[in-house]
Amino acid sequence: MRPDPDELLARMNDAASKALRGKLTIFFGSAPGVGKTYAMLVAARSEVEDESRDVVAGIVETHGRKETAALVLGLEMLPRKHVAHRGITLEELDLDAALARRPAIVVVDELAHTNAPGLRHTKRWQDVEELLAAGIDVYTTLNVQHLESLNDVVAQITGVVVRETVPDEVFEGAYEVRVVDLPVDELRDRLREGKVYGKAQAERAAQEFFREGNLTALRELALRRTAERVEAKMRSYKAAHGIEATWATSERILVCVSPSPSSERLIRAARRMAASAHAELLGVYVETPAAVRLGAADRERLARNMRLVESLGGESITLRGEDAATETVAYARKRNVTKIVLGKPTHSRWRDLLRTPFLDDVVRKSREIDVHVISGSAPAAGARRAAPAPTSTGTRATATRFAPAAALVSLATVTSALVFGRAALADVVMVHLLAIVVVSMRYGRGPAIFATFASVLAVDALFVPPYMSLAVTDLRHVVTFGVMFVVALVISHLTSRIRDQADSAREREQRTASLFAVARDLGNARSRDELFEMATGHVGAAFHAQATIHLPAERHGGDDAKDDKTAAAVAWALRHAKPAGASTDTLPTASALALPLVGSKGAVGVMTLAIGDPSHDATARETIRRLRDPDERQLLETICKLIGSAVERTQLEDDARDARLRAETEHLRNALLSSVSHDLRTPLGVVTGATSAILDAPDLDPASRRELVQTAHDEAVRLSRLVRNLLDMTRLEAGALALRSSSASVEEIVGSVLARFGGRALTTTVPSDLEVHGDAVLLAQALINLVENAVKYSPATEPIHVEARERGGMVEIDVADRGGGVYDSDKTRIFQKFFRAHETEGGGVGLGLTVAQGIAEAHGGSLSVLDREGGGALFRISVPATPRRATESA
């Protein structure tokens, strides 16, 4: 059988990432004291001594055992991090020091350890993950009771609940697991000798945890778990080498997750089934309309259970629908699930009478899919589903819901009394039922039940003899009350359910709408800043928290990370493309949540949500509640993905624009170079030639000598002009031309320009009070170029006319000549670089007009060429005028 290409690819990726990742070696034992740390240190020493590898002890707990302490002495010790917590100083692994030191192997004891508050990660295994990700090998120790999937089994065996757990993924992903095994008797001997704990502690431990039965069970568990892992490796090996599979690869197990505390046990059991059957694990929760009203505690438990599924390597799925059983089975069928695991019902038989139990329903609908029913957890069974308490509405809110209920019932009673009197009991009942319907529609289940009781009491007391008493003489009336009571309850139940469905639909609608709004706005955003503003605006409004977007090496929007913790969380989230900070397990003490904005090539940025102190900030509590809600969380992550791809898109656009710009610049530079090299060489050639002729011929006649010198001089002047224009051009193009704008007299500008053309016939019409707003020196430069151009292209006998006027807030300065004029076809081209209308001798390089136009445009003006009346060309430069006002006077 040929291996599945997808699987092969996945394995290649796996192998590639493994090549970069460090290797994790776990020294795995069944109980404390079997000698894991000792074995680990021996292995570490042999790495140093036999392989000369660079080994550093990150953190090792010797627990006062002498042999172990002796082994540590031979290793380089990394300084520990001291964390003050509640008056005591805790010693922790210094992760950053280890990363900075970059040894080949780090020895980190006790993988399941929980870090002191305030460190980057809550758990040590997360530190180890980071070391591995940095390409550092890690040696560590682990006891079987700390494995997540075995946690509850161990608790059952030993009666001790272990809180510190390590996800099975870490165990499965280890490069090597070495079992450190010790026969049970020997371990108990060691314990008695005080080699594991101190003498006093040892006695108690021997009584509780280290009972022989416990140890044997744990030992078996450890060995079996290791065997499972070896088998998984074998399977992977076989698959990699195309060896025919002898097992059902498509096995999938679906476990029904609920907010119930017993669900946790169910999930662990399902995980064990999945592990031994090499099956995929799916954790499914169906959100029915009734479940939308889950209390805060239930919601949190549900979220925790879903996370548990994920940490056990499963996939968690939330479905929505009217009927949990139908949805579950439909989904199971869609995913080719082979087994459905669900819990034994814990509720009373009475409830089953009212509606079809979930279990029966699933079994009936599941057909070919196996259904496994696992018993609910005994100790936790007492704490069943909490009543769906409306937590967000306090007593005042309750009062506002019950008061109108009472008022409506009173109204019904009064109306009945006035309209029907005491004769028509049926009508009176009807009117009260109407009141109950209204109450249950508007105020929910509680007030509806209240209204039901109130109505029955009111009808009994006021409309049924004996009046003003709750006693009933006629048995028929008891039946009436019974019917009225049941009908009222059914009505209130049905209407409440409709309400819940409507609420659920509305909430979903809101989420969809807000997602749509975000997607639309992000699509419309024209600039990155606009994009960020919209994104942070949406998220901030949805979660009542200040959202800020951080890009690598630059910062955008809002106030920035105020504390180091937040900055660290941002950096971590960016590097690892995973959430960090408040409400996560990484840097949980930060005051903000950092969410990576993931694009196609990893995180392109990070969005932070500033969360206040929940202990005295209601908004912060609300924000945290919403962040714990899986739906809200998913919404937030989807938004982050949208932003991530939008940011990536703008980055790609920027890159493309830069590339285009570079190409254009390159093209221009080549054109410039070829043109300039010609125009620079020509005058230089003339100067060199003429001067060398003078040098070589001492007996040259004075007339020839003078002519040669004159030629050299003229060419030098031309060269100087060319260089000046080139410099101006370069500055204009580089955008380095800073305008020093102020009011300037046009007369003075024209005057100073014309002073340079002493010998030429010139006429002027310039009002003396005309002022421009601009850079006088640059404007003069533009005019010089225009006049030079006119001088070059018109007969010397015809005066050049300069005329200025104000028109519509702009000052127009015309430079008109009587030359050949400009062909219509050339009227735009003459402003292009290196364009020359006539390749005349002594002409410029074709930059003068371009520079003049550049200057005009830098002023927010323009330069154009017109046909002069009576022949010739007219260049008109137009720049903003100084607004006319009463001139200052002395």
Next chain:
Amino acid sequence: MTDAADVPPSSGASAPRERLLIADDERPIRRFVRLALESHRFRVVEAGSVREALAQVSTYAPALVLLDLGLPDGDGFDVIARVRAFSTMPIIVVSATGSEETKVRALDAGANDFLQKPFGLPELLARVRVALRRSAQRASGAAMPAVVRIGHAIIVDLATRTVTKSGHDVHLTPIEYELLRVLVKHAEYVVTHRQLLEQVWGAAHGERVGYLRVYMTQLRAKLEDIPAQPKHLRTELGVGYRLKLGG
């Protein structure tokens, strides 16, 4: 380059051979300036750095300094300040990168004139002669002549405070007259906006260039034939004004 027409009559072969200092780090420029000036009967000493320039100034006490601002071992502005600390010898700044700010700064620091590279010999000679003549006037302690001719038509009588053009009285307001007087006093030199404002209006008015422009426009209207093509009241854009007596 076109200023040749403005060169005042040569001081003649009998004039004393005055010693000039050219401070420039470019040897070709120094050689060109030395050859050109020596052919016009000046003696020239050279300096290639700030240190050399200051040494030559104290050794030879030249009649005039041609100073390049971009010297290798320091700032040309330092040289101006150090020389001005003990001497009023004319300093003409020569620079290739002459932005208007640099010009204004050099002039306000005490330089007398400014010459932008590349320049021609006639322009250089004209500036040097003007500077030397004015320096000689001041040294001899002779009062400014009471009557100054501007071009052919304009006569300024500083004693009677009257101005005539082609024999007709030109009526000037007190400020216009004061402006003209300052320009006449520094004739042929660039006077910066700040210098003009301070000398006409007082030290507190150094920034009010707008005032100045208005009065200069009025002055040009009254004295120049074609105000937009001024022969005498020349505008140095971004720097100041220069009164040319010739033409």
